[in-house]
Structures are given as structure tokens and as C-alpha cells.
Amino acid sequence: xxxxxxxxxxxxxxxxxxxxxxxxxxxxxxxxxxxxxxxxxxxxxxxxxxxxxxxxxxxxxxxxxxxxxxxxxxxxxxxxxxxxxxxxxxxxxxxxxxxxxxxxxxxxxxxxxxxxxxxxxxxxxxxxxxxxxxxxxxx
Amino acid sequence: xxxxxxxxxxxxxxxxxxxxxxxxxxxxxxxxxxxxxxxxxxxxxxxxxxxxxxxxxxxxxxxxxxxxxxxxxxxxxxxxxxxxxxxxxxxxxxxxxxx
Numbered sequence: 001x002x003x004x005x006x007x008x009x010x011x012x013x014x015x016x017x018x019x020x021x022x023x024x025x026x027x028x029x030x031x032x033x034x035x036x037x038x039x040x041x042x043x044x045x046x047x048x049x050x051x052x053x054x055x056x057x058x059x060x061x062x063x064x065x066x067x068x069x070x071x072x073x074x075x076x077x078x079x080x081x082x083x084x085x086x087x088x089x090x091x092x093x094x095x096x097x098x099x100x101x102x103x104x105x106x107x108x109x110x111x112x113x114x115x116x117x118x119x120x121x122x123x124x125x126x127x128x129x130x131x132x133x134x135x136x137x138x139x
Numbered sequence: 140x141x142x143x144x145x146x147x148x149x150x151x152x153x154x155x156x157x158x159x160x161x162x163x164x165x166x167x168x169x170x171x172x173x174x175x176x177x178x179x180x181x182x183x184x185x186x187x188x189x190x191x192x193x194x195x196x197x198x199x200x201x202x203x204x205x206x207x208x209x210x211x212x213x214x215x216x217x218x219x220x221x222x223x224x225x226x227x228x229x230x231x232x233x234x235x236x237x238x
Contacts, residue, residue: 035181035234038215085217120188121218123195132183132215 005030005138006080008110021102022114026080031136034072038085038132039064040122054094054128055101061131062105074137077107081134084116090128098129140164140222140230148226154194155201157228162205165233174237177207181234184216190228198229 008023010016017023041049041057042064050056066076086095106112112133122130141149141157142164150156166176186195206212212233222230 033236035213037213038217083215085215119217119219123216125192130215130217132213 003029006078006110006136008080008112017111019096019099020114021099021106021108021111022082023111024113026113028080028136031078031138032072034069034074034078034135034137036065036068036072036133036135038083038130039068040124040127040130048124048126051126054090055097057128058098058101061129062101065131065133066105069133069135069137072135072137074135076105077110078135078137079106079112079133080136082106082112082114083132084114085119085122085130085132086116087122087128088118088120090118140224140227148224150228151226154190154228155197158198158201161229161231162201165231166205169233169235172235172237174235176205177210178235178237179206179212179233180236182206182212182214183232184214185222185230185232186216186218187222187228188218188220190218 006029007025007027009025009027010023011025014024039061041060043049043060049060065079069076069078084098122128141160143149143160149160165179169176169178184198
């Protein structure tokens with residue numbers, strides 16, 4: 001039997017991810033590696049979506065990531081790494097609101113390895129979060 | 140980062156000079172691996188917060204001299220509080236795929 005193309009592992013010796021919805025380890029055994037630019041809350045026309053509305057921005061970004069990974073022939077379940085860049089002026093209490101949105105898009109049983117950091121600002125004032133992804137897509 | 144081979148900071152206080160040096164360094168790194176700038180598939184830029192928003196567009200003209208403008212890499216840009224060394228205004232990392 002061949003190995004699965006991807007394995008998502010959370011070793012017992014590391015903190016259980018719980019509601020944070022990530023895997024400690026994403027192992028790619030085969031498939032094409034796909035890099036997706038940091039997605040921002042803009043639609044295809046360049047219109048800024050969700051000004052001052054954190055949840056609306058997160059929704060737009062995950063929608064953009066889905067479009068991007070599908071353009072490469074994959075699905076959201078093919079994402080092996082997510083990097084989140086949150087702007088410092090977003091209230092910490094807003095952060096958990098990201099989870100239910102994320103969980104509608106990713107494979108919650110096998111979530112990607114993830115990194116979450118807070119940055120001073122992003123390219124455009126008003127953008128509250130940017131999320132980039134790496135996917136591995138079976139040939 | 141904006142250092143030359145001797146370790147000296149290049150372009151103190153000069154954002155464009157630093158961007159130029161950083162792309163030069165990325166090119167040197169890639170060539171050491173047998174690659175060219177067109178082999179870059181991902182570019183992450185980390186800009187320091189003290190750089191004015193108005194200076195950001197100045198990056199583009201420099202970048203466009205180095206990258207394959209027809210097929211630019213996937214990219215992410217964020218603004219961070221600071222980098223490892225005071226004076227560095229930008230750090231850029233790249234992932235390349237070489238035939």
C-alpha cells in the first residue's frame with residue numbers, strides 16, 4: 001500500500017492544538033508544491049471588502065485562498081501550511097472570531113501546519129489580516 | 140538583508156539603496172544554487188514599520204528590474220516592528236524551484 005500523499009501529525013509530546021485548529025506537522029510525501037501569495041480582503045475588481053469588519057475580511061480572505069488553490073487544481077484540504085499576519089491594532093478579543101470562519105474552509109480533521117504573528121501594518125491601510133498558504137496537490 | 144559580503148550595512152537610512160542591495164543578494168544566493176531570478180516561485184518581504192507608506196511604491200521599480208515581470212512569483216508583504224539589526228529597513232526571503 002502506498003503512503004498517503006500528505007500526513008498531518010500532532011505528536012503527543014507537543015501541546016494539543018485544540019480549538020486553535022492546526023497540526024504541528026504536515027508531511028508531504030508526494031504531489032506538486034503550490035505557493036499562494038498572502039491573500040488580503042480584496043475581491044477580483046480590487047474592491048476592499050469589509051472595511052473595519054474583521055470577520056468580513058477573514059471571510060473574504062479564505063474565499064480568495066479557495067479560489068487560488070482551486071486555480072492550481074487543488075482543494076482547501078490540500079493546504080499544508082497557513083501563515084497568518086494580523087495587524088497590531090486588531091483587538092485580541094476579535095481573534096477567536098477567525099476560527100468558525102476558518103473551520104468552514106479547511107479540513108478540520110486534518111488542519112494545516114500554521115503560524116500566526118502580529119505585524120505593525122500591511123500593504124494597504126485598513127487591511128486587518130493577510131493569510132498565505134502552501135498546498136501540496138496530487139498529480 | 141541589506142549587507143554586503145563584508146557584513147557592512149549598505150544604504151543606511153536609504154530605503155531604495157537597501158532594496159537594491161537585498162535583491163542583489165537574493166540574486167547572488169540563487170546563482171549559487173544554479174538558479175536565476177526567474178526560478179523564484181515565492182517572495183516574502185518584511186518591511187520595517189519606520190519606513191513611510193509613501194516609500195513603498197519605490198520598491199516596485201527595483202523589483203521589476205530583477206524579477207520576471209511576465210511571470211512574477213507568489214508574494215507576501217508585511218510590515219514588522221523591527222528586524223535583527225537596527226538600521227535594516229527590509230528583509231526579503233525567496234523560494235525557488237530549479238529545473
